[in-house]
Amino acid sequence: MGRLYIQYLSGEKIYKCKFCKVDSASRVDIVSKDFRGRYGRAYLMRNVVNISIGPKEQRHLSSGLHTVNDIYCSSCQQLLGWRYEKAFEESEKYKEGNYILEKERVLKDGW
Ligand SMILES: [Zn+2]
Numbered sequence: 624m625g626r627l628y629i630q631y632l633s634g635e636k637i638y639k640c641k642f643c644k645v646d647s648a649s650r651v652d653i654v655s656k657d658f659r660g661r662y663g664r665a666y667l668m669r670n671v672v673n674i675s676i677g678p679k680e681q682r683h684l685s686s687g688l689h690t691v692n693d694i695y696c697s698s699c700q701q702l703l704g705w706r707y708e709k710a711f712e713e714s715e716k717y718k719e720g721n722y723i724l725e726k727e728r729v730l731k732d733g734w
Contacts, residue, residue: 627698630672638666638729643699645673647729654721659685660704662727671704671722673697679708687712694722703728 629645636650648671655667677693682705684691690709695702704723710716 629698632672636734637732638724639732640673640696640699640701640703641728641730642701643696644730644732645696645698646732647671647673647696647703648722648724650734658723660723660725660727661702662725664726665704666724666726667718668722668724671706671724674703675700676706686710686715689715689718701728 632646632649634649634651637646638648639645640647648668652669653666654669658665658667671694673696674694675697679690679692682689682691688711689707691705691707693702693705704725706722707718710718
């Protein structure tokens, strides 16, 4: 394995991994706060950094069948949410390429 590259986000309102405190996402990338993950409330994000992406799998979510990849903090390997690879319903297509970030697994830094 190569040296771990940690990306730092600019801006004041940053979510960090709760476990190892590396930057995970910026508030400006929130698409919606009204989502549910495995651990309760979750954010739909345009971008999440410092993650590794798990294998593709098909999952039945409350909004129908999706192809998703779980996302893990690249620094501590904790599960942070998932990425929408593909949605099958036309009305859900906007989620493709976006991420679910579990509120329970991140901290707000500096706000
Ligand atoms: Zn972490």
